[in-house]
Amino acid sequence: MKVRDCLVSAPGKAILHGEHAVVHGKVALAVSLNRRTYLHLKATSDGTVCINLPNIDTFLCWNLSELKQLLPYFCGQREAGQRLDFDLLKRLRDFMGLTNGNLDTSNMATLTFLYIYMSLFGSGELPSLKVSVWSELPTGAGLGSSAAYSVCLAAALLCASGAIPAPLKEWDHTARWHQEDLELINSWAFQGEMIIHGNPSGVDNTVGTWGGMLRFLAGKIIPLSRVPLIRILLTNTKVPRSTKVLVARVKDRINKFPPIMIPVLDTVDAVSSTCEKVLTEMTREPITGEHYNTLEELIDINQHLLNVMGVGHPALDMVCRVTLAKGLHSKLTGAGGGGCGITLLRPETDSAIIQSTMQDLKDCGFDCWETSIGGPGVQQHSPFSIKEEILEILNRYGVPRVTEQEDGLTL
Structure with missing residues (x-):
């Protein structure tokens, strides 16, 4: 044929x-x-x-x-x-x-x-x-x-x-x-x-x-x-991890400390819902600095909660420290325990800051790219x-x- x-x-x-x-x-x-x-x-x-x-x-x-x-x-x-x-x-x-x-x-x-x-x-x-x-x-x-x-x-x-x-x-x-x-x-x-x-x-x-x-x-x-196109840094720590092991770790912690961990899960749920609301607003009205302020705070909150769940990693902590030193906010993405992190870039972030941050991350032994989220399928x-x-x-x-x-x- x-x-x-x-x-x-x-x-x-x-x-x-x-x-x-x-x-x-x-x-x-x-x-x-x-x-x-x-x-x-x-x-x-x-x-x-x-x-x-x-x-x-x-x-x-x-x-x-x-x-x-x-x-x-x-x-x-x-x-x-x-x-x-x-x-x-x-x-x-x-x-x-x-x-x-x-x-x-x-x-x-x-x-x-x-x-x-x-x-x-x-x-x-x-x-x-x-x-x-x-x-x-x-x-x-x-x-x-x-x-x-x-x-x-x-x-x-x-x-x-x-x-x-x-x-x-x-x-x-x-x-x-x-x-x-x-x-x-x-x-x-x-x-x-x-x-x-x-x-x-x-x-x-x-x-x-x-x-x-x-x-x-x-x-x-x-x-x-509809979602806004948002710039990010994507960092691969190159630390291998097992999703199965990390999922089991979170489950074990929930079973061990339910009065502590169940509210943590509820808070993560609220973070997701709040972020969805903010992103929806950004498609319907002029985007403001306050939108980005909220997104940054949500990133910080969620990263701390993921550490509480036990899926953080020193390499991911390093990503957060390196980027925060430049005024940027990061969190792990995916299973954690290594893997990748994402860093939010505001529209006004100077290109020199972005380039120096990427170089600092590469100096840590990581791979780093500037990209965006929300693009076409x-x-x-x-x-x-x-x-x-x-x-x-x-x-x-x-x-x-x-x-x-x-x-x-x-x-």
Whole structure:
């Protein structure tokens, strides 16, 4: 079959407020990060299917004749949103030689790609194509890198299969899908997250699909229609941590000190709700310094509460001290115990202050980027709209170079 080339991207995510409390029935606010994963799908004619993931040194190709041997086990065009077919997953693991359970990042990413590819194309002729992915998101840092990957895979493969239309018009640089198509993308991306994580909440793939901010409470995910674009510093302490261990630590502390910890959870819930109210106000009226004052106070309060829960870390304390020395306010984001922190940047913050703060954080051995929260979800792009450094990387793996000519864009 003939497939359509597609260049897409999806954002990472950060938890603004509500970490850990959300596990105990409280509100959490998740926001999109303006650091993205980019995927290019290119139709080929060499009888192979290839996946190129340079971030994790993965470059694999299969002959279509190999993949066709699996077709009797796939029903093809399976309905999105249904439970994963674990028999099909097992067959794919066997096909990939993963019988010993060697499911590292590379293998999980490859397994997810093959599962969605075979599910969408398995009812007909398997197309020859090449998928190349590059991400601005570090893996394993709690920033939704796997979800951004799954969202990109779902969007590109659905678009290539004709299940959803390509929203990009000839004159567009970027375009987004309609609501119904986004829901289909999200449902397939959630299946990808189930392959990678087993029992995901669905928050990460929903942020990757819709962008902006969403409210998560008791398993219900509500995307908020409008949120302000807010600048932040994003710092990766590079300290590894186990989300499972940290969640258990909080639970143990609640069981041990319920009269103390239950009010802490209630306060975190109030912080999340207050922040949501402030951000909503910022979309309806002129933004003032008082809005930012409140956001800064909420960040400080929540960071102290997270330390009370037992999920802080000396590296995260260092982030808070370094940034506070420059008048900036920070908190951990995600599971804590290491991982990442976010720092609020006011509109009037001088660029010299930002640069010196970033350098101070890097001198601590951390990675640090200036970015923003609240940006768009999954998008289709023309190659000409992509950052030059990203395009250069993707060019190595099959994206045609773009030149601007008098008559328009030429691939």
